[in-house]
Amino acid sequence: MQTENKLDFVIREIEINDTEVAKGIILEGMKERFGFLDYSFNQDLNDIMKNYIEIGDTFLVGVKNEILVCTGALTKEREGVGRIQRMSVKQEYRGMGFARQMLQQLESLAIEKGYKKLLLETNIEWFSAIELYKSTGYTIYENEGTQSHFYKEIG
Template identity: 30%
Template sequence: MMRMPENIKIEKLSDATVEGAKGLIRKYLDWIQIDLCFQHIEEELEHFPDKYREPEGAFLVARDGEAVVGCVGLKKIGEGICEMKRLFVKDEYKGQGIGKGLADAIVREAKNKGYSRMRLDSLKRMGTAVALYKKLGFKEIGQYVENPIDDAVFLEKEL
């Protein structure tokens, strides 16, 4: 099992890391090359991090010094149900266990907030991410949110 490098710190979003996190989400949008207008992504970025505010939500970043190199969010979508969003790690930091570290940390946040289930949507073409989610105990479920992309996959984990 790969351990995250010691120089990488996972922490809650702060005023100092908001712009870095927004930049990383924009980098994710460039990387994915899919129009996420159905998720109202421009509005989300304009009002970031409103969607992930405490106490029901959370947004975590992975930092290497001052640089934000990874992120993940959590938002409430129903009674006892939350959704993991925007898990992304910069290309040059991939394969070092940072994505798993962020996913583990956001699952802990969800448990601490009293959620009983966590959901997420991903794409089958993102095989590495889907494999990580399944390794973390997520199981495929039916569609629970609008997603017009052909290879969308929906997952849930009991917390």
């Protein structure tokens, strides 16, 4: 599975050689947003292949001009329901539509996997992420503490 567009941007499944860069993109984004990083969280990123790919979930990377610029994952929440996770774009590549393309690709894969509904969550103060999700048809069903929880019916 690989999608390309005219911007020389490719979305593809993660490969073993991508895992450290992907982890770095996600953790840098979190550090930027929170101002610090607690390494005891996010243990799934220490072995992306084991925690996503080997159990049948999906972890994608977006590559522009051979540079890994964004990530996104799709996991099974329960029968018929998937969860979008690990959406992150390198700071210098934000605002170029890569997150939107990643989200669209993950949604397409979710439909192929038979999911009827998708869930996701983001920090309540990450306004750009909230706007992206709202503009692509996601609805907030709960604001809990520091998190906004979204859903989208896809099938």
